[in-house]
Amino acid sequence: MNKKVAFYTLGCKLNFSETSTIARSFKSEGFHQVDFTEWADIYVINTCSVTENADKRFKTIVKKAQKLNPEAFLIAVGCYAQLKPEELAAVHGVDLVLGATEKFKITDYLNDLSKNDYGTIHSCEIEEADFYVGSYSIGDRTRAFLKVQDGCDYKCTYCTIPLARGISRSDTLQNVLQNAAEIAAQDIKEIVLTGVNIGDYGKGEFGNKKHEHTFYDLVQALDKVEGIERLRISSIEPNLLKDKTIDFVSRSKCFVPHFHIPLQSGSNDLLKSMRRRYLRELYVERVATIKNKMPHACIGVDVIVGFPGETEEHFLETYHLLNELDISYLHVFTYSERDNTVAASLPDPIPMNIRQKRSKMLRGLSVKKRRAFYESQLGTQRTVLFESENKEGYIHGFTENYVKVRSPWDPSLINTLQEVVLTDIDDDGMVRFNLVSAAIIA
Secondary structure (H helix, E strand, O other): OOOOOEEOOOOHHHHHHHHHHHHHHHHHHOOEEEEEOOOEEEEEEEEEEHHHHHHHHHHHHHHHHHHOOOEEEEEEEEEEHHHHHHHHOOOOOOOEEEEEOOOOOOOOHHOOOOOOOEEEOOOOOOOHOOOOOOOEOOOOEEEEEOOOOEEEOOOOOOOOHHHHHHEEEOOOOHHHHHHHHHHOOOOOOOOEEOOOOOOOOOOOOOOOOOOOOOOHHHHHHHHOOOOOEEEEEEOOOOOOOOHHHHHHHHHOOEOOEEEEEEEEEHHHHHHHOOOOOOOOOHHHHHHHHHHHHHOOOOEEEEEEEEOOOOHHHHHHHHHHHHOOOOOEEEEEEEEEOOOHHHHOOOOOOOHHHHHHHHHHHHHHHHHHHHHHHHHHHHHEEEEEEEOOOEEOOOEEEEEEEEEHHHHHHHHOOOEEEEEEEEEOOOOOOOOOEOOOOOOOOO
């Protein structure tokens, strides 16, 4: 066919892994993939619906595609496409909207690429999204996102993900290990494990709720895959991050000392209102366990500000807890009302200007936390995996414990692991280093 296709991904690492898998299905049908900034016959937008902002960005991206080729066939997939297909189909220029079960069958819908006044919808009831489709992304030469789990059985009051992705289900351990081996064979040095609720891994592995394997089994098995230099755990719920997993990571051959653990609020009152499955005391305990086993570990935190009923006292509970905890950075989300969630109808909504003020305070705290973490690492010897992009004359990389470093561009360092000593922090907040030796580790 020699037709050109381009992809744009909104949202999380899981979406990136799925976009990459969808892209490979196009290639197997003879399509040529181009960058989203280029002319294409088909543009595929993988949507997100975690925040209101992600919804708004969709229309902007559609307009960009239309400017590049007004006659292009535009397809919307992903979480927003499952939750509000009619809304997306009504956006000018959108021709096809595919829900949660249809997105991986996307090439079956390409017999007719003629433009329509209104997008065609193929979506399912979310209860039908009960099967698992494995995927992994290869966006650059240095790291890949490997999906191991999908969906969520938790019912957090602010979240639309269970409505968009369905019940918790997992890939088989055999498939995960096979995908990891395929990634390693392509000279990719780092794999990031991703999913909606990866600590729940094992559930639905055989199309039912039977648990043959657990997340702990998964990390043990992956640690033995030949050719993988680094394994990194993406976001994991604090109640599902068990002590034995932390202990295993501390002794692991491949797993790096980096954890991203959602907190959402430092107030037990709000955690209960959010229907989270832990209290702040458990969170404090998890951080202490990690730091006891791995003092140099990097710990990232998700936090939501402006949740309904969040008083000034609640917010200060969160702020002071995060200030005291030995964490490394924050991902701050300003609460936004989502349709069909319990939280949207809760009393005492927080005015937007207060939400924004609190968000700004926590983002400022994150800058201080990251700086303090970087300073604590100066003088230590670490291993850096260097990336392939030339950014304004610099090459960047990350240590195993997620310290971002840079130095003048040197293409010989691309996709190599190098032993370095971290020396100082530059004016842009990135760490400089001295190479221990010119020898390349891998």
